[in-house]
C-alpha cells in the first residue's frame with residue numbers, strides 16, 4: 026500500500042523528482058535501503074536489499090538514549106562509574122519497549138572485566154559520540170565493522186540524527202559496514218584496537234594475505250602524509266624560488282596521497298584528499314586541474330551533508346578556481362586574437 030511504502034529513509038536522489046511525479050503508484054522492492062539479518066560469524070548485520078550508489082542515505086537515526094559525558098580525567102578518559110550512573114538514569118526514563126530495544130543489543134566484555142550491569146557493557150560496546158554528547162542508536166549499532174567500509178556516518182546536529190550513507194557502489198544483498206577504529210594503521214595495529222570489540226577481523230583488507238603487506242605500506246604512508254599535508258595546506262602564492270619548489274613538492278605529495286587512498290579504497294578520505302590536490306594545484310595557479318579536483322571534493326562533501334562547513338568551503342573554492350580558469354582562457358583567447366591581428 027502507499028502507507029507501507031515509507032520512503033522517508035530512501036535515497037536523496039528521489040527528491041530530485043518533482044513532487045507531482047513522485048506519487049508512489051507501486052512499491053517495488055524494499056522501501057528501506059537496509060535490512061537487519063544474521064551475518065554468519067558476526068551475530069546480526071545490516072544488508073542492502075537493493076543496490077545503492079555513493080551518497081545514498083541509508084539511515085537517519087535519532088539516539089534512543091543519550092548522556093552528557095562527565096569531564097575527562099587526565100590520562101584516564103571518562104570516569105566509568107559516572108558514565109554508568111548517567112546511563113542508568115537515562116535508561117530508567119525510557120519506555121519499556123525502548124528499554125527492551127536497548128537490552129537486545131549485543132556487547133563484548135573483556136574477560137578481565139567483570140560484568141556488573143549488562144547495560145554498562147552495552148553502552149560501551151555500541152555508543153557513538155554525538156556532538157558533545159554520547160548516544161545509543163539501536164539500528165546503526167547493528168552495522169558490523171570493516172577496515173574497508175562501504176558506508177560512512179556523521180552526526181547531523183540540525184536534524185538531531187546520525188546519518189549513514191553509502192560511500193561506494195553497493196550490490197544488492199551486500200553487507201553494509203562501517204569502521205569502529207582509525208583506519209590509517211597497519212593490519213596488526215588495527216587488530217589490537219579491534220580486540221576491544223572481541224573479534225578477529227576477516228574483512229576484505231585483513232584477509233587478503235597476498236596484498237596485506239602492500240596494504241600495510243600504503244596505510245602507513247597515508248598515515249604520515251595525511252596529517253602533514255593537511256596541516257601545511259595553504260592557498261598562499263609562493264613568492265620565492267624556494268617557496269615555489271616547496272609548493273611543487275607539496276602538489277606532488279598531495280597527488281601521491283590521493284593515489285594511495287584510491288588504491289586502498291578508503292572512501293572516507295576521498296573528499297579530503299581531493300581537497301588537498303585542488304588547493305595545492307591552485308597555489309601553482311593550475312586552475313583547470315584545481316577546479317576539477319575541487320569540484321570532485323565538493324560533490325563528495327555535499328553527498329554527506331549539503332550544509333556542512335566543508336561543503337560550503339569547497340563550493341566557494343570551486344567558484345574561485347573556475348573563475349580564475351575562465352580568466353586564463355579569456356587571456357589566452359585575447360593573446361591568440363592579437364597575434365593573428367598582427
Ligand SMILES: C[S@@+](CC[C@H](N)C(=O)[O-])C[C@H]1O[C@@H](n2cnc3c(N)ncnc32)[C@H](O)[C@@H]1O
Nearest residue numbers: 066067068069131133166167168169170222224
Ligand atoms: C556494534 S555490534 C555490531 C552488531 C552485532 N553484530 C550484533 O549482532 O548486534 C559489535 C559486535 O559485532 C561483532 N562484529 C562486528 N564486526 C565484526 C566483524 N567484522 N567480524 C566479526 N564480528 C564482528 C562483534 O561481536 C562486535 O563486538
